[in-house]
Amino acid sequence: MQTLDEVRTDCETVISEEEVTVLVLRAQAGDAEAFGRLFGAIEARLHRQALFLAGNEQQALDLMQETMLEAWKFLARYDRRARFFTWVCSIMMHRHYDWLRRIRVRGATYFSFGENELRAVPAQAGSPSETADLLDQARLVRECLDQLPAKQRSVVYLRFYAGESLQGIAAMAGCSLGTVKSRLFHALERLAKMQKLREFQIQLGRGEE
């Protein structure tokens, strides 16, 4: 299993953190081109996160565009306490769950794993069956995340998917490190219970067979 540190190494952008800082400062001064370059550098990773959250290609693209506009609108609020990618991921997550809430209020379903999504997943996964497995796994994981309270979900998402440190999350959320740890603990506790329940259901299914 890959550790979080290894994941973080993979997460490194094609441009260095110093370059990111320079681009952020230029963008905050109103340079739209710098902002575009900034997003261009994180687009691939952001696309995967969007695909993971949204469930299909079209919604992922919409989500990314909305996230980009919102990030541009509120760029002045970014104070560099967390990484730029984490900040953007946080916006994207909130946008997604806002949208999800609206959909749920209207009583519609949104998960649609169709051909578009299969095509959208990069070739890294390998064969089509591996890709399908990955999608299935992603759906299960996302369903678990959806069941968490918003604050706990935010900590889990930013820690495991955006690869942010606990201090970074605390700085972004404007709370203490202890609060973040506590939220992480409760979230993991819930996830463990969900996992137990799922295993029990699988065993039950096998028993019936």
Added chain:
Amino acid sequence: MKTCAAWREELAVFATDGVSPNSDNADARAHFERCAECQKALGELRKAAAIHIEMGAKLAVSYDSPRRLESWFAEKTRHRDPKSSSGVGFWTPRWPPYLGATAALLTMLLVVTAVVLRTSRELPQDRVPLIEQPPSSAVQAAMQGGQATWQAYRQELQHGSERMAGPISAGGAHSHYRMKDAYSELN
């Protein structure tokens, strides 16, 4: 000495990567090594975290994706209004359409209510007491007492030859006829 409950926040940290960002790290590790209950909890939390760490790792692997956002954003910003105070000229708030309709409906309701309230307070022209006509004989006969005046007035109301705005009472009817008489005398 801290109890198991006091170390549970550290449990989450150890379950994810074992690196605690504060100085309690060594103490926590020592506690978890000797406490069977905490070890069991740690095992469960690690199992739950492992799925997300693995999925996070899969999502983090970079790949060659079509670069669409940069050009899309450049296209958007090309048409932006440089005078815009927010710096995002193309940004327009997305009010749901029904919100506008609701606001218009509420405004209309308010206007209608105000008009209705205003007109109900005004004395309508057709409800002005008809003082041109002299009091009838029944009224003149009834001018002696309040009760009789009231009865006469009720009769005229039923007949349709008399109308009076405002609250109706025996005393009110009496003064109404007194005014009518004074007007007749003046003319």
